[in-house]
Amino acid sequence: MKKIDSHLHVNFYGFDAEGIMNYMDSENIEKCWLLTWEEKHPAFKDLYENLTIEDILKLYQKHPDRIVPFYAPDPGRPDWKSIMKYYHSKGVEGCGELKVTYKWLDNEIENVLDGLQELRMPVVFHMEESNYHFFIKRNNLFNNLLDKLLNGAFNGLSRKYIEKFINKTGFFKKTFQSRLHYFPGYMMDLAGLEYRLRQYPDVNFIAHGPAFWNQLEKNPDPYLTLGKGKIKKKGITVSLLENYDNLYADISGKSGFYALKRDPAFTKKFLNKFCEKLLFGTDNEYKLPFEEVIRRARLPGNKLKQIMGENAEMLCK
Template sequence: MIDVHTHLGSCCSWSKRLKGWVKVGIDDLLAYMDENEIDLVWLLPIPGRVDPYARIVGPELVLRVAKEYPDRIIPFCVIDPRNPKAIKKLEEFARMGFRGFGEFKVKLRIDDPRSIELYRACGELGFPVLIHMDDTYNPDIKGLKHVLEEVHDAVFILHGPGWWRHISALVDEREVYPSGKVVPGGMVERLLKEYPNLYADISAYSGLNALSRDPGYAKDFLSKFADRVLFGTDFPCIAPDGSQFGPNGSHIELLRNLNLAGDVLNKIIHENALKLVDI
């Protein structure tokens, strides 16, 4: 199994059952992997201290641990597009051995021209681009359409509440984690249908919620887009029930409980990730 969305560092918990910071190091990540039969992870930095509720380690440390455990960890890099040397830095990262770009989490519109320039460079380097989308970071889904029209040769992997709430055609923009039946024909479905270079990452509470709210729709959705959905958890972030994504098994349990066809499950839990970044 491949978990495409993991971090090292600290996350702050807002759960009623757990308060404060949870900090994990490389031994914790490896223990999570061993205990849950995760063979490989994509390890993602975020661009600096952008999120006051997460202190995630940067690209340098990601690369160091990936070099120590090359058969367990795929290193991703990330850069703030406002850095005037962003493209140069990205090319340097590629030479250093990074394999992808993300988690891209910046307070800019997703289709900011500086971001678009970076996505293009990622496409040229063969780096998949993993983007967190919500109302603060990389909004919004209409801008994503603009990005997909502009950039054809990069793979985009979307995650976060700003993406997943559009699994339904009926969206209340005030709801971060909407509940209730999915109305088919949402932007998620329409964009996946239209753009073959677009993928979805089921990690964190946003993915879990989107696929739990209407199991019938979720099963059809995952079967239809089996080639473009990736299993991820957002380890070491904390779930609303105070447990930890990854070790709590919530994402894999969700997939298993949907009784997906064997080939669908295999694509989601490892084949698609291998297709995007080989080892």
């Protein structure tokens, strides 16, 4: 079976160029999509890592049959279309990862989508809700712990209970509030996405990220970083996949993995139904058993092949 990892980064999360090739060889992955991350004005410099197209092209030139280069220049660059055309001529086959604080309805995104329509390129994007990030200098054990507890540990639940405690007692309130910084979210929101899906039927959109995957269920708990438990009522994400032929999703990252792990009966139906629209990928989370979670659904062979590689192949011919 042909396997394509449709969401990888080089020089990120423990993978240098050699690490990427070793990982692919040991997992029998024939090809991978390598994605950039470029933000001219990241919301928080500390949380941003510039992943360049140059690093990707270097590896692509060594292994042109195994690396599929993707590039997402910052949408605010006025020469966006000519940059993409230039890199297209160098081998770039898609736009990604679009992980920026823009919103779908922004004019800059319209410019991006016009360009992609012209070049017939798909786009891989990361959706994440806005929130307040707690900033503290991590210079001792206590601050280190606070940083973790208030920024996502225990799947968001420690933040929930600490906030409740602070609001009730007033203890620590001023310091807490002075350290909160607004994060506008990435590529929001789902209504804006739907507008663009309808406006650009010829552009293939490949979704990813917690704000997409948490909406598999209707009204998810806003405190949870990653949704969990049985899915009782289908959410907006499922409806969008049902209604728009040009919407796809990659299952990469913690958000994709836990979305498929949380409710095996739902996952079985979900993978069967959307086998033409889902793409295997890891986002460098190579320790999570993605393939195992997919295989647990016992899909017919042709559907498994589509998810593991054929859909990616079809999107980037």
